[in-house]
Amino acid sequence: MSPSTPIPRDDLPQQLTLLCSQFARMAARSAKVGVSSVSWRVLATIQRRGPLRLSEIAERENVSRSTATAVIQRLEDEGFVDRATDPTDSRSWLVSLTAAGDEQLAVWRGQMAEHVGPLLDALPEADLDALSRAAGVLAALVETHDS
8 A cells, every 4th residue: 555545434443543553563663662562651641641540551551450460560660650559449559650750751752753753754744744633633532532
């Protein structure tokens, strides 16, 4: 499929989902962030949404609770997140971002910009404008429907 060939509207939901996922994995490999993409996605989600329960993290990342537990344990061992008892339910934990986690997320974003930026810079201006608009639309969809 040529870059200028639009994806048929009937195929758009599945193609957009697949391509966004493939692009995210490619970007993480290119940037060599050194962690699984789920790790930096979890940190970014906590940064954006605030402290979350482990079950919420598992649900948002579409992973099993055991996978979420392992990721959170790794992030906690590295000092990127803290766990505290949920004040509304003493049986649950809230996971929050630490200052070190915030800094590491900035490092990973910088690596993405450094390694993925040149791929984008090589595109024609019209394609960059289209991607910029599409990113804005996706951001609005996520903000509206990711509750």
